[in-house]
Amino acid sequence: MSGGREIPVRVTKVTPVAERIKRFRFERLDGKPLPYFSGGAHVIVSMNDFGHIRRNAYSLMSPPHDCAAYEISVLHVEGSRGGSTFMHERVKEGDEMNVSYPVNLFQPDWRARKHLLIAGGIGITPFMAMMEQFTREGANFELHYAMRTRDRSAYWKELAERYGSQRIKIYCDAEGMTMPLDRLLDSQLLGTHLYVCGPSGMIDGVLRAGMEAGWPEQNLHSERFLSSLPGKPFTVELVRSGKTVRVGHHESMLEAIEAAGVDASFLCRGGACGQCETEVVNCDGKLLHHDVYLNDEEKAAGRKVMICVSRFEGKTLHLDL
Amino acid sequence: MLVAGIKSRPLYKGLTIEPHAKRHIFALEGEGALALIDQKAALDLTILSRSEILYVARGSKGKGHDTTLLGLGTDVFWTAPTIATLLSRLKALLATAHMGVRLYVAGTEGFIGQAMMVGLDHGMDSASIITEHRGSLARRVQCVHCKGINEEVTASPFTCSHCGLTLLVRDHYSRRLGAFQGVNIDAEDPGSAPDPEELFL
Ligand code: FES
Numbered sequence: 258m259s260g261g262r263e264i265p266v267r268v269t270k271v272t273p274v275a276e277r278i279k280r281f282r283f284e285r286l287d288g289k290p291l292p293y294f295s296g297g298a299h300v301i302v303s304m305n306d307f308g309h310i311r312r313n314a315y316s317l318m319s320p321p322h323d324c325a326a327y328e329i330s331v332l333h334v335e336g337s338r339g340g341s342t343f344m345h346e347r348v349k350e351g352d353e354m355n356v357s358y359p360v361n362l363f364q365p366d367w368r369a370r371k372h373l374l375i376a377g378g379i380g381i382t383p384f385m386a387m388m389e390q391f392t393r394e395g396a397n398f399e400l401h402y403a404m405r406t407r408d409r410s411a412y413w414k415e416l417a418e419r420y421g422s423q424r425i426k427i428y429c430d431a432e433g434m435t436m437p438l439d440r441l442l443d444s445q446l447l448g449t450h451l452y453v454c455g456p457s458g459m460i461d462g463v464l465r466a467g468m469e470a471g472w473p474e475q476n477l478h479s480e481r482f483l484s485s486l487p488g489k490p491f492t493v494e495l496v497r498s499g500k501t502v503r504v505g506h507h508e509s510m511l512e513a514i515e516a517a518g519v520d521a522s523f524l525c526r527g528g529a530c531g532q533c534e535t536e537v538v539n540c541d542g543k544l545l546h547h548d549v550y551l552n553d554e555e556k557a558a559g560r561k562v563m564i565c566v567s568r569f570e571g572k573t574l575h576l577d578l
Numbered sequence: 579m580l581v582a583g584i585k586s587r588p589l590y591k592g593l594t595i596e597p598h599a600k601r602h603i604f605a606l607e608g609e610g611a612l613a614l615i616d617q618k619a620a621l622d623l624t625i626l627s628r629s630e631i632l633y634v635a636r637g638s639k640g641k642g643h644d645t646t647l648l649g650l651g652t653d654v655f656w657t658a659p660t661i662a663t664l665l666s667r668l669k670a671l672l673a674t675a676h677m678g679v680r681l682y683v684a685g686t687e688g689f690i691g692q693a694m695m696v697g698l699d700h701g702m703d704s705a706s707i708i709t710e711h712r713g714s715l716a717r718r719v720q721c722v723h724c725k726g727i728n729e730e731v732t733a734s735p736f737t738c739s740h741c742g743l744t745l746l747v748r749d750h751y752s753r754r755l756g757a758f759q760g761v762n763i764d765a766e767d768p769g770s771a772p773d774p775e776e777l778f779l
Contacts, residue, residue: 370701443600445677448701471599471678473706 263303263355264291269326271350276409277333278379279345280318282326283356290324296387297363297452297480300327301526303355304343310515313340314482314526316383316454317359321390327356330411332379338484338507360524363452363480365391370448372398373441375463377455378405381412383480384454388420399424401441403455406431438463442470452478482527485509485566486547493569495519495578496538510564519578521564528566535564535576542571588751590690590711593682595620600678602629604652605668605693607661607685608636609713611643614650614684621650630654630671634664634689637713661689665696672700684710688718688729691756704753715778719747720757727757733774735763744771747778 270282285291294317304311319328331344348354363383365372372391374384384400391398400420404410407429417425428434442451451472453463460479467477485508493502493510495517504513511533514521524532528548537544537560546556548563555561562569562576593613595602602625604614611633621629629652635644648655658664672681681702683693690709697707716730726740734747738760745760752759764771 366703368701368703443676443678446701447672447675447677447679449677469598471596471601471680473596473680473703475703475706476677 263357266291266327266354266356268348268350268352268354271348274330274411277345278330278409278411279333280328280330280411281344281348282319282328283354284326286353291327292358293324294321294327294359294386295361296321296365296390297383298359298361298386299363299383299482299525300329300359301357301523302329302344303357304340304348305354306339306343306347311340311343311512312526313344313484316363316386316480318382318385321386322393327359330379330382334484338487340484360530362525362530363454363478365396365452366450366476366478367394367396368448369450369476370397370446371450372396373445373449373451374398374400375436375451375453375455376400376402377453377459378403378410380453380455380459380480381410381416382454384452385412385416387452388416392420399426401426401428401436403428403436403459404430438466439470442466442472450476450478452480454480457481457483481529481549482525483529483547483549483566484527485512486568488545488568489570491569491571491574494573494575496575497578504568509566510562510568514564514578521578523565526565528563531563533563533565534561535578536560537562537574538577539573539575540569540571541573542569544569544574588687588690588709588753590709593617593684593708593710595625595682596680596708597625598678599680600628601675602680602682603668603671603675604629604631604633604682604684605664605689606631606633606647606683607664607689607713608634608638609643610683610685610689610710611635611638611647611712612684613710613712614682615643615646618650621652626650626652628653630656632656632658632664632667632671634658634661636661636685661692665692668693668696669700672696672702675700680706680708682708682710684712686713686716687711688716688756691718691751691753694753695756698753717747717778718757719745719760720752720755721745721760723762727755728760731758731760732778733776734778735771735774736760744768746771 265286266283272280315329333345334341428436502517524530531550545568547566719731721738724741743762746763748759750759
């Protein structure tokens with residue numbers, strides 16, 4: 258598998274945090290410390306679902322300096338393809354699993370004068386680790402956290418207690434509160450960097466508002482992991498390995514290719530990093546690009562595809578794998 | 579004689595107005611005035627009312643660029659007697675500025691480098707500072723031996739005005755200093771340096 262080496266871990270704690278949200282704590286089987294990571298990093302968790310391997314990316318939320326364990330939080334997604342259901346229904350304390358080495362695609366810019374964090378729902382998790390690190394480094398930050406209802410949202414109470422109401426602002430939909438985004442964007446001192454993580458629509462909205470408020474794109478950072486959408490089954494021919502792979506309704510191309518024993522590289526499995534970029538040798542039909550990595554031109558050209566989230570409809574698809 | 583092909587050499591992409599900016603600050607030196615004047619068509623009333631020009635004429639004194647700049651009708655137009663005064667005004671502006679302000683710098687490389695440094699010191703990202711090179715190619719060069727800064731260097735090799743060593747001007751550019759590097763060329767055999775060439779007129 259080409260997401261880097263994996264680390265065998267034991268699930269040492271499973272904590273229900275809010276409705277449909279659970280926190281998982283992983284410690285190394287060999288008792289050694291886990292590798293350091295930096296705030297914003299994620300790991301890929303491998304789940305062995307009766308021999309079928311599922312892999313999902315989760316942001317690390319534990320304090321980055323604490324190498325005794327990694328912690329993640331998992332939202333049980335409605336209409337989940339299986340990963341979050343597996344984590345919620347099948348993973349118990351004491352279980353053994355594998356996690357990848359941490360990768361950070363959501364690195365804070367350490368030159369920033371101030372870090373403005375905007376979280377929506379479960380998008381809070383990367384910021385938990387970031388805020389620990391900001392605090393240790395004495396960096397200036399502020400978190401604005403939007404949620405639907407308080408009982409379905411994680412960590413808002415702990416965060417307000419830990420960092421104070423000056424730094425943590427909560428906006429609860431159900432209580433009719435909205436984030437005053439425009440005012441926030443207009444009132445930041447020069448040298449502020451903004452980070453947003455949450456539902457796709459929210460990320461798009463915040464980035465758009467940032468550009469419209471005259472912020473340079475260099476100061477706007479976001480992280481989103483897309484999940485591969487279900488769709489019609491199809492077949493891919495792998496030119497180099499000479500295999501024909503059937504991609505099921507709920508499967509991603511990457512998962513099907515891995516299951517066929519072919520190594521493909523990845524880092525995020527969420528259409529964001531570009532690591533799984535694969536050359537299209539021949540395509541008679543339509544590529545359904547679901548990633549946010551390729552630009553519109555590249556998508557239209559159809560010579561590359563991000564196999565972690567994209568699909569295909571048509572007659573034949575030959576990939577350089 | 580030039581050591582070329584070094585990546586640290588800055589690229590000046592040219593002035594384009596960022597339509598969404600809440601405030602536009604133009605730091606212009608000499609012929610750099612023309613970089614903004616050439617953008618006249620893009621300057622609508624909203625942009626003009628949000629624009630502030632800091633101008634130092636230097637080599638272009640007497641060419642009337644100041645009158646043309648004033649005629650653009652920006653919110654603020656201010657001329658500085660020296661680069662140093664311009665930079666201190668820029669510092670004061672940026673110290674209280676909010677996100678949404680854009681900095682545009684045009685003029686000679688030495689000027690761009692120094693104005694960029696003010697921006698960087700105030701937390702701006704170098705890629706978000708909009709620059710255009712106009713006027714002389716004269717370079718600001720730091721002698722790597724005595725650390726003295728030589729302004730307006732047009733030839734290489736040249737004699738360091740601080741320590742007297744003969745320096746080759748390298749393409750190696752320091753963003754932190756806003757200057758190129760000058761390295762002694764005839765250390766082994768003083769006086770053996772090639773004749774200076776006027777490379778940066
Ligand atoms: S693995 Fe990151 S884009 Fe596919």
